[in-house]
Amino acid sequence: MSDSGILLESAACHAVTGKLVHKLDPDEAFLTMWRRTGPDTFSVTAHWPADRPFYRSADGGFDSLLLTETVRQLFPLISHVGYDTPFECHLVWENYRYDLDPALLRAGSGPVALELRVTCSDLVRRRTGLAGMTMDVDVLRGGIRLATATSRFTVQAPAIYRRLRGANFDRVCAMASAPPAPEGIPAPLAGRSDQADVVLSEIPHVDVPEQIASEMSGLLGPNSDSWWLRVDITHRTYFDHPVDHVPGALLLEAARQAAQALWYPVPALPLTMSAAFHRYVDLDAPCRITARVESPALARVTAEQYDRLCFTSEVGTA
Structure with a gap:
C-alpha cells in the first residue's frame, strides 16, 4: 500500500481479536x-481488567507485569x-x-482504559516479508503519558525457526518433556499473593567442604542470591497455549520476583x-536465576541453562 493509501486509512478503527495477539483465552487479550x-x-x-487477581500487586494496584504483557501483545498485532x-x-x-x-x-473501581502510541523503526525486510523491527511505545492513561517502552524483536519463518530450535522445535513434545513444577519460594518473598504464581524455587542445600563453599559464595558475590526457575506448564496465564520454550514474559517475571526477594x-x-x-x-532442564544488588535501587538478574547465559535483566525499584 502506498503512503497516501495508508494515510487515507488512518482514521479507520479496527477491533482486535485474540488471534491477532496470539491468545487463546479471550480474557487474556x-x-x-x-x-x-x-x-x-x-x-x-487497551483495557486493564479490574477482576484479575494475577495482575494485582500486594497493595491492591495493578502489577507491572500487566504493562509488559500489554506491550508484548503489540508485537503480533502490529x-x-x-x-x-x-x-x-x-x-x-x-x-x-x-x-x-x-x-x-493505580487501580480504580472498574477497568482502566489506556492509549498506546506505537512507532516502528529500524525495519528489516526480506523477500518473505518483515524480518525484524524496533517498537517504541508511549502509554497514556487519561491522556497523560505515564510509561514508555521499547523493544526489538525479529520475525522468523517456520523453516528458519525449525533450524534454530533443532530437536526442541515440536511444541507438544517440549511441553510433555517438562517435569512437574517444584514447590516455589514463599509467595510474600516473591511479592505475590498466590503461591501458584511464584516462578522461583529454592536450590536444595548440599553439604560441601568448607573451602568449596567459600569459593561458591565468592562466585555468587555479596548481596546476591540464586534460585531455580520454577516452570509450571499448567499455569493458564504463563502458558495460554503450547510453546517449545520458556516464554519471555515468565523470565521477566522471574527477574522481578528475584529483585523483590533480594x-x-x-x-x-x-x-x-x-x-x-x-x-x-x-x-526440560534446570535454569538458574541469580540476582545481585548493584545499588540501593537496582538489581541485576541473570538466567543460565547448561552453563550458558540465556537472559539478563536490570530491575530498578522504588
Missing part, C-alpha cells in the same frame, strides 16, 4: 482497538495488521525496556526494567 496513524505509527487502545506477517511466523524477543510512573498502576521484606516497586534475551530457555 488486553488490546481492544487499533488504527494506523502514519506509515509506521499506530494508536492502540506485525500482522501493519506489515502482513503470516500467522505461522515466530516472533523472537531480542531486548525490552520500560519506564513507568507509579500512577499508571529486598524482602521491603516492598520493591519495579519502576524500570531492561532485559536482553540471549538464548532460548528449554522446558
